[in-house]
Amino acid sequence: MRIKKRVVWQHLLGLLLVILPTAEGNSVPLQNDDVISVHHNSSVTLTPATHELAATDQIDLEVSAQVRSVSFTLAQALQVESITLGQESSSQGASFTTVQIPGSTAQRIVVMLPEEHGHKVTLVWAYRGPINDPPKELRHLRFVTPSETAGHIGLEGVYLSGESQWYPDVEGSFSTYRVTTHIPEGWTVVGSGRKVAENLHSGMVSSTWIVGERSEAFTLVANKFVTKSKEWKASTTGQRVEIQTHFLRDNAGLADEYLDATAQYLDAYVQILGDYPFEKFAVVENFFASGLGMPSFTLLGSGSIKRHYIQPYALGHEIVHSWIGNSVFNRDGHGNWVEGLTTYLANYYWHELVQDDRQAFEQRRMMLQGYNLYVRPEDDYAVAQFFRKHDEKDNAIGYQKSAFVFHLLRREIGDEPFWRGLKTFVGQYRNHPADWGSIEKVFSRESGQNLRWFFEQWVEQSGAPVVSLGDASAHRINKDGDQTVWQMTIRIQQSEKPYRMVIPIKVVMEDSSEERSVMLNPSRINAVELVLPNAPLWVELDPELMSFRRLARYQLPPVLNSYVTDSDKTVMRAFSDPASPLEQIVSRIEEHEPTDSQRTRVVALEGHVVPREGSVLILAEAAQGQAVQSVVLESCGDRATLKDTGFRIDGQSYDGPSMAVLFSCHRTNVPGSVLTVLYGVTSDAVAKVARLLFYYGWHSYVIFQDGAVKKREIWPGQEDTMEVRIDDMS
Ligand SMILES: [Zn+2]
Secondary structure (H helix, E strand, O other): OOOOOOOEEOOHHHOOOOOOOOOOOOOOOOOOOOEEEEEEEEEEEEEHHHOEEEEEEEEEEEEOOOOOEEEEEEEOOOEEEEEEEOOOOOOEEOOEEEEEOOOOOEEEEEEEOOOOOOOEEEEEEEEEEEOEEOOEEOOOOOOOOOEEOOEEEEOOEEEEOHHHOOOOEEOOOOEEEEEEEEEEOOOEEEEOOEEEEEEEEOOEEEEEEEEEEEEOOOOEEEEOOEEEEEEEEOOOOOOEEEEEEEEOHHHHHHHHHHHHHHHHHHHHHHHHHOOOOOOEEEEEEEOOOOEEEEOOEEEEEHHHHHOOOOOHHHHHHHHHOOOEOOOEEEOOOOOOOHHHHHHHHHHHHHHHHOOOHHHHHHHHHHHHHHHHHHOOHHHOOOHHHOOOOOOHHHHHHHHHHHHHHHHHHHHHHOHHHHHHHHHHHHHHOOOOEEOHHHHHHHHHHHHOOOOHHHHHHHHHOOOOOEEEEEEEEEEEEEOOOOOEEEEEEEEEEEEOOOOOEEEEEEEEEOOOEEEEEEEEOOOOEEEEEEEEOOOEEEEEEOOOOOOOOOOOHHHOOOOHHHHHOOOOEEEEEEOOOOOOHHHHHHHHHHHHOOOOOOOOEEEEOOOOOOOOOOEEEEEEEHHHHHHHHHHHHHHHHHHEEEEOOEEEEOOEEEEOOOEEEEEEEEOOOOOOOEEEEEEEOOHHHHHHHHHOHHHHOOOOEEEEEOOEEEEEEOOOOOOOEEEOEEOOOO
């Protein structure tokens, strides 16, 4: 069935594999174009012990004059007891038909309207039944266990989203809501919008929620929460927002940390995106693993909350979704731009905002590396074709490349028009769906440029430019008088499909260096002329990673994910104890290997030479340090040296029984493949690392002490540099 009520899914730690509860395809045609407005005034009693709800919903509809029937969807498990026309005691039952939607958990209910309805119709529904789909745990090589459910009412918690179909919904509509919930004492409900009343009566807590702006869905969750709140006030506009945490008892002590972080993100993003679009923001603990951004709240799994999930890519990302996705909606069926823009503003731009250049660079590297490792050219698809994330490739296209496209757009039109355009876009599309075309329209207008070529090239076409330095030469010229300058010519090649793009070039001269941005035309060879004050020594293509391009694996920093994404992989056991935590890694790899991929070979290091092809992961204990060292030397040189009592990495020694290291080097003479080693001085030192190994996929080395990260760094891949040839013109 068509997923019409979307929640915005966030990737946990950038690695979460999200499988959505409903399959795509089998789309249901919209039949309610003539429905002008929908308002729900409902009352719902939740009984966690029996998984049931009982509800009445007075639905006020404004429809075109010719409308004779309206089509609703509702979860199949819910039983409609009555639908009446009007709310007076004299009101009559409405006639309706019910059809099960094939391949879906929903039923479609078509209600006939009276002939003379005068545009306005009130339907009062009474319905009840169970919503009982306990979250399923999914397992994945990355050992993240996201869960999925279409909705659940149970003693462990209540989760009812639009996808749960827990209320009669006019397909394709944006509605306003007034919802009163009743739940046993001790439970707290958190719903979309603003809470306007709460009281306790006969052992039941009732609370009333209002959503006054058109919204895609009403989501409510409930649990035995400990609640904390404070008021946030915007320094610039004076806007006031109540920020809240609703945590289970174990995590209640973390409330202040989350409230403070929320305030900090709101401070920053109201300046970029305009007024915060809701009256509250709540961080709510979920009873299953999730990172969900809903209108006015975010729902995070207990594990995430415990791990201090307040980083820009985590809580920051959820808060940006308040504007991007929950206030400006993604137009269903037209590609998903929401995740790319949110990722750009939260995961990336936050670091620029706080002037952490190093982290900003790291994020650009990870966006580029994610795309280059996980998207093979033959499997690539256009950003416009991204709908939702099913695997790392979708993540690399729909989040990472898409985020980078916004970076390119900003560089193309300039900072001022970009940020002005963004604010205009958010304001103009508030409470409305938008698509890539809307973005193009707004930014073209705000920048005064025709950006058709930009969106066609970066959004509608798959792939990335393959750019390299062809030649660089310079000669001395004498300008008027005695002044000497250097004229340099750089030839930049584009293999594959040539792009129109700007790429920075760093020119290193005898006693200085300069960075220039050069414009490439969509042709195979671009000759670029630069005039320089000094004799150039060498040039480097885009050292700060400001452009988006296809890079060969050996050009990227060697990391564990280079091993993970190699089609030819070997794991080598360099330990003898079958009870070693390293053995758990071997079994997990064997267990989780997708059956359609080439199998990973598992061999013992002893008596074997390292395979001639492919990437190698060596799992090593101290007793075999010497044997591993001889293999390491060939690929890593003096970057990594293993000893019985410790190791030396990048010239620094780390000794002691609590130390472990994970490092990767490009394999000498095997272009594109890596040698990765996990080495622990003792079994204890490696045990905790072994459990979370694949979380450490993006660095060339990670040093651990007692399982905690002590240091992580990157070893660059092969850089795009070229010596400048000096032509003697004299
Ligand atoms: Zn997201």
